Amino acid sequence: xxxxxxxxxxxxxxxxxxxxxxxxxxxxxxxxxxxxxxxxxxxxxxxxxxxxxxxxxxxxxxxxxxxxxxxxxxxxxxxxxxxxxxxxxxxxxxxxxxxxxxxxxxxxxxxxx
Amino acid sequence: xxxxxxxxxxxxxxxxxxxxxxxxxxxxxxxxxxxxxxxxxxxxxxxxxxxxxxxxxxxxxxxxxxxxxxxxxxxxxxxxxxxxxxxxxxxxxxxxxxxxxxxxxxxxxxxxxx
Numbered sequence: 291x292x293x294x295x296x297x298x299x300x301x302x303x304x305x306x307x308x309x310x311x312x313x314x315x316x317x318x319x320x321x322x323x324x325x326x327x328x329x330x331x332x333x334x335x336x337x338x339x340x341x342x343x344x345x346x347x348x349x350x351x352x353x354x355x356x357x358x359x360x361x362x363x364x365x366x367x368x369x370x371x372x373x374x375x376x377x378x379x380x381x382x383x384x385x386x387x388x389x390x391x392x393x394x395x396x397x398x399x400x401x402x403x
Numbered sequence: 404x405x406x407x408x409x410x411x412x413x414x415x416x417x418x419x420x421x422x423x424x425x426x427x428x429x430x431x432x433x434x435x436x437x438x439x440x441x442x443x444x445x446x447x448x449x450x451x452x453x454x455x456x457x458x459x460x461x462x463x464x465x466x467x468x469x470x471x472x473x474x475x476x477x478x479x480x481x482x483x484x485x486x487x488x489x490x491x492x493x494x495x496x497x498x499x500x501x502x503x504x505x506x507x508x509x510x511x512x513x514x515x516x517x
Contacts, residue, residue, distance in 0.1 A: 335508070336507075390451060391506065393445050396445050
């Protein structure tokens with residue numbers, strides 16, 4: 291049973307436009323959500339996170355939105371830059387349980403020149 | 404400060420063999436978690452160690468095992484290798500207080516089983 295789902299394996303966006311990556315989850319007990327970025331031959335690096343008590347968190351060009359009623363979160367990157375081309379993983383954890391992170395399968399983002 | 408170090412970076416093994424992968428966490432990090440990344444399944448949790456004790460375990464067969472030493476370095480072992488074990492194995496370390504929120508990943512060990 292996949293608790294964190296990223297239904298788009300890949301996404302192509304023109305440089306300078308907005309990239310929107312989506313993620314759905316099934317476990318209503320998740321209380322912390324994270325986005326990681328991964329380049330080939332490197333480990334994932336933390337990008338941005340959001341607690342379930344918030345519905346938005348912004349860090350520079352990156353904004354994460356959380357819709358708890360829909361069990362949905364999204365990552366907005368604006369404006370998109372060539373260096374944003376990577377695989378993006380959505381992840382969730384349940385702090386009061388075991389705190390381990392559950393990852394989605396990832397979305398490969400291609401920024402087109 | 405040095406990051407999370409995983410060795411070796413690449414490994415080729417034959418079916419039926421066993422393999423040991425190593426992870427040295429960031430200095431001061433006492434929690435080490437292991438993940439398997441495959442193209443079809445993304446990142447799947449294997450296990451987490453803290454202070455030499457396994458705290459969490461994912462849904463992998465008993466062929467996958469691990470341990471943590473007193474200096475927080477961790478090893479994972481896969482016995483009786485199968486073709487499907489070919490994957491990128493990632494290790495992440497964190498401060499205990501941060502838990503999963505403070506993960507720093509290593510670059511991984513790419514295991515190919517032939």
